[in-house]
Amino acid sequence: xxHLAESGGGSVQSGGSLxxxxxxxxxxxxxxxxxxxxxxxxxEREEVARINNFRTTRYKDSVQGRFTIAQDNAKNxxxxxxxxxxxxxxxxxxxxxASWNLRRATCGPYNDWGQGTQVTVSS
Numbered sequence: 001x002x003h004l005a006e007s008g009g010g011s012v013q014s015g016g017s018l019x020x021x022x023x024x025x026x027x028x029x030x031x032x033x034x035x036x037x038x039x040x041x042x043x044e045r046e047e048v049a050r051i052n053n054f055r056t057t058r059y060k061d062s063v064q065g066r067f068t069i070a071q072d073n074a075k076n077x078x079x080x081x082x083x084x085x086x087x088x089x090x091x092x093x094x095x096x097x098a099s100w101n102l103r104r105a106t107c108g109p110y111n112d113w114g115q116g117t118q119v120t121v122s123s
Contacts, residue, residue, distance in 0.1 A: 002026040002112035004095050009117030016085050016121070022078040022095035022114055029053065029073075033098045033107035036069060036080045038091035038119075048093070049080060050107065052100045063089075085121045092116040 008020040024034060035050035049059045049069040057069055068081040078095055094116045099108035 002097050004097060004112060004114035006093065006095050006114040006117040009093060009119045011120040011122065012085055014086055014121055014123050017081070017083045018085065018119060020080040020082065020093055020095075020117060020119075022080075023076060024078050024095065024097065025076050027097045027112070028099060031100045031102070033100050034071065034078045035096050035098070035107065035110065036078075037094045037096055037110075038089075039094070040091040043091075045094075051078070052107070054100075082119070085119075087121045087123045090119060090121050092118050 003025045005023045006020060010018060012018055031053055033050050033052045036048040037045050038048050039045040047060060048063055049067055051057050051069050051071055059067060066084045070079045095114045096110040097112045098110045101108055
């Protein structure tokens with residue numbers, strides 16, 4: 001059974017930094033995508049950053065160069081280091097797990113989600 005639990009959210013001023021953590025267990029370590037999503041009020045959920053079992057990463061264009069996704073397998077933890085935060089980064093952030101489809105080079109459906117952690121950036 002996959003278990004995901006986010007932490008590390010908070011309130012910061014524009015230009016500040018936060019580091020989110022996601023305790024992740026129970027997923028298939030041979031084929032996975034671990035992904036950070038976010039959802040702001042009234043907006044659709046969007047993918048922010050992801051990492052797969054090949055340690056390949058992908059970022060949303062607007063966070064490229066500011067956010068870094070990383071994984072500590074020994075501690076079963078996924079991280080999202082967020083620097084140079086902007087008010088438009090304000091959202092609930094979720095981590096999610098899916099299988100990595102090698103043939104299609106895509107992540108499978110995200111069936112497992114954490115409860116989310118709130119990030120608020122003030123101008």
